[in-house]
Each structure stands twice: as structure tokens, then as C-alpha cells.
Amino acid sequence: MTDQPYDSLETRDPAGREAALFAALPGAVAWARQASPAFAEILQGLDPAAVDTRAALAQLPVTRKSDLLARQRAQVAADPFGGFSAVGWANVPRVRRARRVFQSPGPIYEPEGDTPDGWRSARALYAAGFRAGDLVHNAFSYHLTPAGSLMESGAFAIGCAVFPGGVGQTELQLQAMAELKADAYVGTPSFLRILVEKAAAQGLALPFMKKALVSGEAFPAALRDWLRDRGITAYQCYATADLGLIAYETVAREGLVLDEGVIVEIVRPGTGDPVPDGEVGEVVVTTLNEDHPLVRFGTGDLSAVLPGHCPTGRTNARLRGWLGRADQTAKVRGMFVHPGQVAEVVRRYPAVRRARLVIDGEMARDSMTLQVEVDGTPETLADRLGDSLRDVTRLRGEVELCGVGTLPNDGQVIVDRRAVG
Numbered sequence: 001m002t003d004q005p006y007d008s009l010e011t012r013d014p015a016g017r018e019a020a021l022f023a024a025l026p027g028a029v030a031w032a033r034q035a036s037p038a039f040a041e042i043l044q045g046l047d048p049a050a051v052d053t054r055a056a057l058a059q060l061p062v063t064r065k066s067d068l069l070a071r072q073r074a075q076v077a078a079d080p081f082g083g084f085s086a087v088g089w090a091n092v093p094r095v096r097r098a099r100r101v102f103q104s105p106g107p108i109y110e111p112e113g114d115t116p117d118g119w120r121s122a123r124a125l126y127a128a129g130f131r132a133g134d135l136v137h138n139a140f141s142y143h144l145t146p147a148g149s150l151m152e153s154g155a156f157a158i159g160c161a162v163f164p165g166g167v168g169q170t171e172l173q174l175q176a177m178a179e180l181k182a183d184a185y186v187g188t189p190s191f192l193r194i195l196v197e198k199a200a201a202q203g204l205a206l207p208f209m210k211k212a213l214v215s216g217e218a219f220p221a222a223l224r225d226w227l228r229d230r231g232i233t234a235y236q237c238y239a240t241a242d243l244g245l246i247a248y249e250t251v252a253r254e255g256l257v258l259d260e261g262v263i264v265e266i267v268r269p270g271t272g273d274p275v276p277d278g279e280v281g282e283v284v285v286t287t288l289n290e291d292h293p294l295v296r297f298g299t300g301d302l303s304a305v306l307p308g309h310c311p312t313g314r315t316n317a318r319l320r321g322w323l324g325r326a327d328q329t330a331k332v333r334g335m336f337v338h339p340g341q342v343a344e345v346v347r348r349y350p351a352v353r354r355a356r357l358v359i360d361g362e363m364a365r366d367s368m369t370l371q372v373e374v375d376g377t378p379e380t381l382a383d384r385l386g387d388s389l390r391d392v393t394r395l396r397g398e399v400e401l402c403g404v405g406t407l408p409n410d411g412q413v414i415v416d417r418r419a420v421g
Contacts, residue, residue: 003251003312006126009260010314017316021263022052024288031086032293035095038063038071038083039295054274057296058265062272062284064298065242069106085111087291096291102146104241110146113291119146119244120261120289121154124237127250127257128213130184132159137177137209139165139187139195140216146241147216151186154245160184167191170198178204185212189219189227189234196230207231215239218322238322240299242292243285247319252311255318262287264317265296266305269326269413270339272296277305280411282326283319300326302411328414330359332366337393339413345370345388351378352385353404357397359416366418368397373404 005011012020030048032039042061051057071082079092080101088094088111100112112118130136136155142148142164152162163180165173165187174195176182185192192212199206212227212234219236227234237248238256246264247256258264265274266281275281283299302323309315329338337357346355353373361367370389374381382399389397 003127005312005314006123010123010257010316012315014309014315017260021288022054025057025263025286026050026052028286028288028290028293029295031290032295035086035290036084036293037079039293041083043295054265057263057286058272058274060272060296062267062296062298063294065108065300068242068297069108072106072108080109081111084294085292087111087113100146100149102149102241103144104146108241110241111292112146112149115289115291117153117157118289118291119150119153119239120259121151121237121239121245122157123154123259124235124239124245124248125151125154125158125160125186125213127248128184128235128237129211129233130155130158130160130213134158134160134183135180136160136162136184136186137165137173137180137182138162139167139173139185139191142166150239150241150244151213155186170194174199174202174204177206177209181208182206183208183210185209185214185232185234187212187214188216189214189223189236190217192227192232192234193223196227196232200230213237236321238301238319242297243287243294243299244289246283246285246299250310250312250314254310255306255320257310257314257318258316260316261289264319266303267298268339268343269302269328269411270341271343273343278307278409280304280320280323280409282411298326302326304409304411323411326411328412328416330414330416332359332368332393332395335393335395337368337395337414341392342370342413344392345385346372348388349381349385351375351381354407356407356412357414359414359418361418368393368395369400370397371400371402371407373402373407375404377401 026048029051075082087096087098099114102110140147215237235249239245245259247258263286265284269282283301287294303319306318346352351374355372358369385399
């Protein structure tokens with residue numbers, strides 16, 4: 001199976017890609033320290049030239065959205081970006097100039113520089129069949145959040161015209177789609193379904209609308225097939241307001257191919273430790289974007305690397321897609337327990353391969369069981385693990401020793417099975 005790649009980067013030799021990314025990484029880390037006051041602090045004492053392998057990258061701290069939010073809130077009067085942006089304006093001086101500023105829930109402020117297709121969405125749009133000369137109906141929001149601009153910049157890079165529909169006002173959007181003969185749609189899959197259903201109810205034909213790129217929410221196969229039966233071939237992509245494009249679907253529909261402008265790791269939730277390919281963990285991304293440099297940014301999303309390469313001929317690694325959230329913090333007997341604490345317990349015992357903390361019972365009458373994968377049944381290990389669990393969490397719990405490979409590969413480090421009420 002083949003289709004046309006956006007450029008030669010997508011089909012290059014994997015070893016060559018890895019070498020190129022890690023040859024560029026030291027410069028990106030140095031730039032982050034120079035242009036971003038936050039990373040100057042986070043990475044202080046580091047020699048950027050030494051960060052030229054995956055092993056070296058894995059030694060750097062993970063910065064999560066909660067860290068970004070905390071810094072922004074603490075510094076909002078002096079620097080609304082919390083020191084993470086390389087772009088600014090007169091009142092927020094930086095080495096590069098901002099074109100737009102967005103606000104996501106939190107609130108978190110995200111900068112947009114003047115780099116063409118700075119969010120790198122063109123690659124995903126092209127894989128979905130968008131081509132120069134298409135009119136793209138953009139139903140992502142153009143207000144506050146960056147989704148509308150993120151997709152528009154990629155469409156412009158390809159050579160498409162864009163109708164900035166935004167969200168809501170379904171009747172007017174349908175009228176525009178029909179009268180302007182829009183070729184393609186970007187937006188959430190649920191809103192596309194609403195548009196198609198309303199068009200059918202009104203007897204309104206959309207004969208030119210043949211392709212779509214959707215994001216922002218789950219895109220089940222049933223909805224994909226429903227759209228196909230109505231003449232629209234839709235693909236999905238994975239992008240965030242902080243990072244831009246991370247991965248995108250192709251005609252093979254076998255996972256999401258990683259973008260060429262990011263380095264992606266899958267780590268054990270609550271830690272910065274990479275997991276083996278195929279194991280579910282948190283998606284951590286390092287971007288080479290000079291406007292908003294992010295080094296080991298934890299997305300909070302769970303996924304896993306698929307084996308092999310895309311049948312289309314694209315040679316980058318692939319993700320299975322969105323598999324849930326990595327923040328599994330739970331409150332037990334008045335105390336917060338988080339994945340990092342489970343990881344701290346596991347680090348003390350090399351014999352333990354994986355672990356998960358299962359919480360049962362009812363609120364205020366709950367119990368914890370630490371399930372761990374180990375080779376054999378090492379003497380006194382369960383007792384020692386129980387002591388460490390109490391030491392780290394300040395809570396008592398049972399320990400269950402399990403065989404290697406018996407715990408589910410779902411990225412869940414804390415499983416809360418308590419009844420509510």
C-alpha cells in the first residue's frame with residue numbers, strides 16, 4: 001500500500017532520521033536554555049552537547065502541563081508564559097516576535113511565532129488528501145484556543161484556501177459549505193456528523209465535500225465508516241496546543257505516524273523512565289520548535305509504540321493512538337496517592353518488573369493492594385514492599401506478587417475500583 005508523502009523526510013532511512021534528530025537535539029536544548037528562562041532554570045548545569053542520544057535525553061527532567069501552569073500562574077504579572085516562550089512583544093520582551101497569543105483552560109497561555117506552519121499541521125493535512133487549490137472549511141475555534149490557527153497555518157502551507165467557520169452557527173456554516181463548494185473539513189468529528197445530519201435533514205447536498213481531518217476528541221471506527229458511507233473520507237491526527245502536531249493517520253489506518261519535527265518517548269506514568277516499545281505509557285515530547293521550545297514535555301496522554309513501519313512507506317515510528325490519561329492520582333483515607341509514589345516503591349527493588357496499585361472498597365472504607373510482576377517469589381519481598389509502600393505513601397496496603405507479563409498492558413499504575421456513594 002502506498003500514497004504520496006508530503007516530503008522525502010517521511011520515507012528516509014530510520015537510522016538516518018534518528019541520527020539527524022539527535023544531531024539537532026543539542027542545539028535545540030541549548031536554544032531552550034538561552035531563549036526560555038524556565039528551561040534555563042530546569043536545565044541549569046547541563047551540557048547541551050552531551051544530550052545527543054535517547055539515553056542522555058531520558059536523564060533530563062519531564063516538564064508536565066501542571067508545571068507549566070504553575071509557573072505561568074506564579075509569574076503572570078511579569079511573564080504570562082511563565083518563562084517558557086521564546087517569543088513575545090514590547091511588554092513581554094523576548095528574542096523573537098509573537099504573532100498571536102492563545103489561552104487554553106487553566107488558563108494557560110500559548111504563543112504563536114511567525115514561522116510558516118509553526119504547528120506543523122501541513123503533514124497531517126496532506127496525508128488526509130488535502131491538496132493545493134482545495135477550499136478547507138475550518139470548524140475549529142479561532143477564539144482563545146489555537147486549534148483554528150493550528151490547522152489554518154498548515155492548510156496555507158499546502159496552498160489551500162480556508163473558510164474560518166469556527167464553532168457553532170450550524171445553519172450559516174452549512175450554507176457556506178454548500179455555496180462555496182468546500183472540498184475538505186477540519187474540526188471535531190462530532191461536529192462534522194452534526195453538519196452532515198443537518199444537511200441531510202434539509203435536503204442540502206454537499207457533493208464537493210470529500211475529505212476531512214479531525215481531531216480534539218475520540219474518532220471511533222463506527223463514525224469513520226458512517227462518514228465514508230456518506231462520501232467523506234476522514235482521518236485523524238494527534239496534536240496539542242503546546243506542541244502542535246505529534247502524529248497523524250494515513251490511508252493504511254494502522255496507528256498514527258509520528259511527525260518529523262518531534263522526538264517522542266513513552267515513559268512509565270509518574271516517572272521519566274522510558275518503557276519498552278509496545279508497553280503503554282505517557283507520551284513525552286521534545287519539539288524542535290524555536291518559538292516555543294519544549295524539552296521532554298509530558299502530555300498526560302497514554303499511548304504505545306506499534307512495531308514495524310506504516311504500509312504506506314512512511315518509516316517513522318507509529319503510536320497506537322490515544323489510550324487514556326496518565327494522571328491517575330487518587331485520594332485514599334484523606335491522603336493523595338500518585339503514580340510517582342508507586343514508581344518510587346518499585347525503584348527500591350530491582351526484582352520488580354512492573355507494578356500497579358489497586359484501590360478497592362468504598363470511599364472512607366477503602367483498601368490498597370500493590371500488585372507487582374516479579375520472577376519467582378523472592379523471600380520476604382512482599383513484606384519489604386509493604387513496608388516501602390507505607391513509608392512512601394503513609395498508608396498501609398497489601399502486596400500481591402504476580403508472574404511476569406500478567407498485569408494488563410494499559411498504562412494504568414493506579415486503578416481505582418471503589419464504589420461511589
